[in-house]
Amino acid sequence: MDFPVFQVINYTLILIVFIIFIRYIWGVFFDDNYQPAEWKYAMDRGHISKKLKRLERQYPDKVRFFNWWFQVGRLKQDNVPGDFAEVGVYKGDSAQVIHHCDPGRHFHLFDTFTGFSMRDLATETGPAATYTPENFSDTTINKVLQHIGGNENLRIYPGYFPDTAGIVGEFRFALVNLDADLYNPTRAALDFFYPRLSPGGMILIHDYNHQWPGIVKAVDEFLMLIPESLVRIPDMDGTVMIIRNKEC
Numbered sequence: 001m002d003f004p005v006f007q008v009i010n011y012t013l014i015l016i017v018f019i020i021f022i023r024y025i026w027g028v029f030f031d032d033n034y035q036p037a038e039w040k041y042a043m044d045r046g047h048i049s050k051k052l053k054r055l056e057r058q059y060p061d062k063v064r065f066f067n068w069w070f071q072v073g074r075l076k077q078d079n080v081p082g083d084f085a086e087v088g089v090y091k092g093d094s095a096q097v098i099h100h101c102d103p104g105r106h107f108h109l110f111d112t113f114t115g116f117s118m119r120d121l122a123t124e125t126g127p128a129a130t131y132t133p134e135n136f137s138d139t140t141i142n143k144v145l146q147h148i149g150g151n152e153n154l155r156i157y158p159g160y161f162p163d164t165a166g167i168v169g170e171f172r173f174a175l176v177n178l179d180a181d182l183y184n185p186t187r188a189a190l191d192f193f194y195p196r197l198s199p200g201g202m203i204l205i206h207d208y209n210h211q212w213p214g215i216v217k218a219v220d221e222f223l224m225l226i227p228e229s230l231v232r233i234p235d236m237d238g239t240v241m242i243i244r245n246k247e248c
């Protein structure tokens, strides 16, 4: 009998490649092993919107995503009053997730929407010193609003922060997301928002790591002035959180 050994090897190899391909596709679209039990439980009970489910699939930093989701859940559960705010919106990726975690909160969005200011860049060190005003300038308010796909609770304040902050000076905040990359706006935002946090409210600061000395300096300096601890999150770029004491 003529045994087609090469044909068998060929078919076996094709089968192996096919199985690897299917496993890869399955992993991208259906693997949910990394999802926290509480998220799966909430999904099973229909408590997660279609939009938020889609965002979870797409958002690259899963730890960051689920941290926002858990924190917004905590604020709801503890009845912490106040609005949401973000400094450093760019095209609206992080704002989109935060808004869809609780579309019922007013959400104030601060950015130049024209990129960094020379006022801030001039004093930067580390990789941020190589930034130019062109970085992050390829965005517009309309594109951001379209991208977020949100409701009337979104408020946009274009311009240099903190010059734009005064208009929300009378408000109280439950969650503030800082993602401005540089020392000046980060320090100014901590000074501005911390006294306006509700008890139990929080500020999240992105990029607290050795590559962003301006962020580390702003946060460390500010922490010396307040009676709170820094909570570190093991997401990709090192988010840290300041939670305002409930008794304040």
Ligand SMILES: C[S@@+](CC[C@H](N)C(=O)[O-])C[C@H]1O[C@@H](n2cnc3c(N)ncnc32)[C@H](O)[C@@H]1O
Residues within 6 Å of the ligand: 087, 088, 089, 090, 091, 092, 093, 094, 095, 110, 111, 112, 113, 114, 115, 116, 117, 120, 136, 159, 160, 161, 162, 179, 180, 181, 182, 184, 185
């Ligand atoms: C890293 S991007 C924000 C990324 C965004 N959170 C996201 O999820 O894609 C930093 C943003 O901070 C903004 N920014 C930096 N300094 C600022 C300032 N002083 N006032 C207003 N916006 C500022 C920049 O225009 C830029 O859009």
